[in-house]
Amino acid sequence: MAAPDIARQVKETAFDKGIFPWACLVPMMPGMTPQAPCAIPPATSRRIIVTGCDHTYFHLVCELVASIRDHADTPIGVIDCGMTPEQVERLQAQGIRIITPYIPDYAPGRAIRNRPSLAINISKLWLDQMLPEFDLIMWLDADTWVQDGRAMEQVFAAGESGTLAIVPEIGAKIANLLGVRWICPGWMQIRSFLYKNASRARLPFHIRKRIGAKPLLNAGVFCLHRNATIWPVLRRWQALILPRRGMAFTQDQLCMALAVYIDGQPVTFLDNGHNYLGPWLMDETTGQLANLFFPHPPVGIVHMASQKAMRGALENTMTIPTVQGRQVALNLRYAGMRQFQRNRSETV
Structure with missing residues (x-):
């Protein structure tokens, strides 16, 4: 059709x-x-x-x-x-x-x-x-x-x-699982993505209530x-x-x-690991981005949402920890990681 x-x-x-x-x-x-x-x-x-x-x-x-x-x-x-x-x-x-x-x-x-x-x-x-x-x-x-x-x-x-x-x-x-706004002790307002967007779409409350905490x-x-x-x-x-x-x-x-x-x-x-948004971690033994959860397997698909500066230019980097306990400055883009791996291989 x-x-x-x-x-x-x-x-x-x-x-x-x-x-x-x-x-x-x-x-x-x-x-x-x-x-x-x-x-x-x-x-x-x-x-x-x-x-x-x-x-x-x-x-x-x-x-x-x-x-x-x-x-x-x-x-x-x-x-x-x-x-x-x-x-x-x-x-x-x-x-x-x-x-x-x-x-x-x-x-x-x-x-x-x-x-x-x-x-x-x-x-x-x-x-x-x-x-x-x-x-x-x-x-x-x-x-x-x-x-x-x-x-x-x-x-x-x-x-x-x-x-x-x-x-x-x-x-x-590393963020709150559910966005909330505390009003006073014992009272809060749901501020999750789904609740806010369902409200903007003017969906009825019983719909917002069922998806708001999901x-x-x-x-x-x-x-x-x-x-x-x-x-x-x-x-x-x-x-x-x-x-x-x-x-x-x-x-x-x-x-x-x-x-x-x-x-x-x-x-x-x-x-x-199939849509990884961070927190960012690198394994120095492989030169790859690793999952925060132990045993820190390689990230499968990297998603650079909210990383506007790095998306715009390869010279923009962020400092992230490594599995081995150190820190390294990286651009998380494919081209940035390829350049890092080339530099790494030249110094080994």
Whole structure:
């Protein structure tokens, strides 16, 4: 079915007839226990890795592509939301598929015109329709890169059965698990990502209450089979949330959380090494970024969210501890780590 046909289908849902989608939801799964996977056959031969960028993130996409190619020859697609013609030609010369974003007609046109890269997050929920010739689709944000190829294979394997393969933010983060604002002793206000964004989307309190204390499902890395049951559920929530002011940037993660925690769509959780956001640690014996949790295995997929300075220039570094108890200044980008490893090998 073509993407416009899906858009029409979204408009014909109970929501568009005045019945809100939560009126007919299946029961939420108990706790954090994933539901049984859907009966979908493995699809290892028709798979693709997809990312997206504008001209400012092009250098990061080039590094992401190089890091993938270090481990696999899996087809790669890039959603073009503002690259220059020269940048497009460079990717195409490497055999990279250039993908036009899909923007449903309920999307906020002015916001996308002012910030075209928002179309990347919107398109994430339409990848099964945008890429009908592929069965298994892995998404990697432009500010990620692959350090250990086994992580890619594990993400693909987790998505083969039709579940949403994704990393919940409950890993080794030195931060409060749940954002709260203390009002007075015994009273606090929930300030989690999901609660705040559900409030901005003007979802009813009983929805906010059910997702507010749940872990964020980080949409920077995920995998789905094109026949997964979650796709239309994601788009139903998108049709509700996206037209509301200020929701374009974060709607993908909110839609995924709602589909899993409210609709009970099947999910397979991967550990934080498959979408590692820190805290940062390096193993001097291997020259690789290591997981904070003992025994400190190599990080599989590095995600440089909130690392604006390092994303912008390789000369920008941060001092991080090593497994061996020392400290080292690093740029966490693929190119930065490759340069560090070259310098390291020359001094050994």
